[in-house]
Structure formats: structure tokens, C-alpha cells
Amino acid sequence: MFDFVFLDVVLPNIDGFEIAQHINEISPETGIIFVTNMASEIHMGYKYNAKDYITKPVTRQQIGQLMDRLLAERSKKTVPQTYTIKLKQGEGKMRLNIADVLYFESAHKYVVANTLHDKYIFRSTLADVQADMQGKGFVRIHKSFLVNKKHVWRCFGSMVKLHNGKELVVSRKYRSDVNGYFNISDMG
Numbered sequence: 001m002f003d004f005v006f007l008d009v010v011l012p013n014i015d016g017f018e019i020a021q022h023i024n025e026i027s028p029e030t031g032i033i034f035v036t037n038m039a040s041e042i043h044m045g046y047k048y049n050a051k052d053y054i055t056k057p058v059t060r061q062q063i064g065q066l067m068d069r070l071l072a073e074r075s076k077k078t079v080p081q082t083y084t085i086k087l088k089q090g091e092g093k094m095r096l097n098i099a100d101v102l103y104f105e106s107a108h109k110y111v112v113a114n115t116l117h118d119k120y121i122f123r124s125t126l127a128d129v130q131a132d133m134q135g136k137g138f139v140r141i142h143k144s145f146l147v148n149k150k151h152v153w154r155c156f157g158s159m160v161k162l163h164n165g166k167e168l169v170v171s172r173k174y175r176s177d178v179n180g181y182f183n184i185s186d187m188g
Helices: 016-026 041-047 059-076 125-132 172-181
Strands: 005-010 031-036 050-055 083-087 093-097 101-107 110-115 120-124 138-142 146-149 152-155 161-162 167-169
Touching: 005 016, 005 059, 016 031, 016 041, 016 138, 031 041, 031 059, 041 050, 050 059, 083 120, 093 110, 101 125, 125 138, 125 146, 138 167, 146 167
Parallel strands: 005 031, 031 050
Antiparallel strands: 083 093, 101 110, 101 146, 110 120, 138 146, 152 161, 161 167
């Protein structure tokens, strides 16, 4: 997934607006910046939630100024969401940055939060964690796994592979939901 995509309006075989439609379906949070030499096309971009337009010829200064503005806007909006857990065996409470959580894993009467940097064990059920993560970009792939879609590199239908190389099994019970969530067809 990308934060921003610079997309030319006129491309061979397909126009940039069709590609923008696909990007919006797969990754609605990705910001699209259209590049064009036709000012008459600018109004079309708003249909596809364009963040901005750049007219050709494009200069480094234009891109730099635009990126400074877009990144400043994004940093104002992106207050890290946290999830408070009570650590195992009275070790206190901790706030996890949700964006750093790769996946949650069920472990008997506990849940393991596997993050970018460490693992944290806390008493809960995966169903309760799933309810808490509703609308925060997590998908249940197995009775034992709740995965942060932001960290999924590839979904193979029966398995997901994370950016760090970790592979997790997708159970049959959740396969159609997972395939729909990652927009792939079920190959059996």
C-alpha cells in the first residue's frame, strides 16, 4: 500500500481515472495526485478523491511543495491510535500503538500481541480483541489469528504473508471473508 500515488491521466490502453477507480477500491486511504497537461480534466479527479493536480511540465519544486503540504496535512490527522492491555501476571498496563501490531494470536486464556518490535501477552479472548479492533483495519483469518491488514504483503487465499516474511494460515471458515477483504477470488 502507498501513502500517495502520482498518476498520469493519459496512459496507453487505459486512462488514469480507471486506475484511480481500482486504487480507491483496493486502498481508499491512498492519496491520488493526478498529473496532466489538460486543465479541462481537473474536475474529473474530484470524482476519484484526488488530493491534488499537477500540470505538466512538472518541476521538482512543485512536487516538493506539494509533498510538504500533503505530509503536513497527514501528520495532523494521524494521531496514533492505541490499545491498552493489562499484561500477564500483574506486570501492569501498556498502550500498544495499533499501527505497530502485526497480528494478535490466541494462546489458551491469553492473547499475544505480535508487534514490529516485541510480543506482549495479556489476558483476553481473541473475540474480545476483534470487537475492540472493529473498524481499525484488522481481519480475522483463523480462530487463532487477527491480522492487521496494513502489514499484509500478500494474500494467497489459504495463507497471508506479512511484510516481515511471517506466514499465517487462513482457515476455511474465514477464507471467503479474507478473500473478499483482500479482493481476491477463491481458487479453491
